[in-house]
Amino acid sequence: MNLNKLQITALIGCAAFVLLSAPRIYAATSGPQPVGFGQDRDDWQRPPDAWNDVQRRGFHDGIEGARKDFENHRRPDVDNRDEYRHPGAPPPMWAAYREGFRRGYDVGMSHLTGATDWRMRAPDRPWDAPPNEFDQLRRQGFQDGIEGARKDFDNHRRPDVENRDEYRHPHLLPEQREAYRDGFRRGYQGGIDHMMGGHDHDRDHY
Template identity: 85%
Template sequence: MNLNRLCMTGLIGCAALLLLTAPRINASTPGPQPAGFGQDRDDWQRPPDAWNDMQRRGFHDGIEGAQKDFGNHRRPDVDNRDEYRRPDVPAQFWGAYREGFRRGYDVGMSHLTGANDWRMRAPERPWDAPPNEFDQLRRQGFQDGIEGARKDFDNHRRPDVNNREEYRHPHLPPEQREAYRDGFRHGYQVAVDHMMGGHDHDRDDHDHHR
């Protein structure tokens, strides 16, 4: 009899202990979380991992510049940003800073407008918008050609598309290279004309640059 009473007392004690600790367990255990919870929601603002500090600084400043232009309803054009034209960094870092700034501006404007092809949808077509008839491969070449011309301009090189390694040897399958180069040539020449003369171009006149 004493043994049964002892067992019963033990069971009651265990049950009481479980009841006392249950709220603490529930309080410390998080419930189901929505998909994506805890992930970086501003990942689009993250510059490429391989970039140096100056490129990263330019990237973040470029995003901020895009936000200012968008918020003030200005025509989107990275060349209109004073901090891009005259960076507040030592002259030897201008190229790296501008490269980051251009990319950040483009990423920021794409995010704000909700379109990767924001140039095509802008109320006033920017000078660096690819021609409407270009396919995706030529558009990529066009934008890379603009980037190549800007690098040559920043580094005071003689403008010559044939000096760009990415034009001569694009990392693409052989059957895609000519279309990419066609777009690259167009973009390079448009950028050279823009930076040298500072005027926009009629897209119907691009063929004479080939």
């Protein structure tokens, strides 16, 4: 008789434990998961899949450059990074490395400051910050224009925005091209002026 009572008591205790635990288990597993749950938290550090090894290395170096500038409270400016101005790669690979570096630096600063438009929010606006009134297409054109100027400068080509294929034939819908070109022209001119330090282009470099 005593044995039966002990068995019944044990069964009741187990049942109570299961019932009390069930809501907690349900609460822990049900309901919508936070955005990004189960995803790679470092996905923002992943370069585009189509890039080559040199561009990817530049991208990762750019993120590290942004992190160093941010942690040391330096004014954000990709041109102040030695590894950007003097890439540790053969000269024919400089353009690809710098393209990746600039993108990585921009992504790194955006992540660290929590602002996709970090250039516009910086107290001391970098020279490569697009005008506030630019829309997204013009901003993209502006950044691409700076890269085009950098490539022409590195390759000792005479500065002429009309010689840039990405300006003449942007891979955009026809109704988007004029806005992109407007930004590209401004970025290209700003890039040339910055790299030449305001001097006469033909005399000093070309």
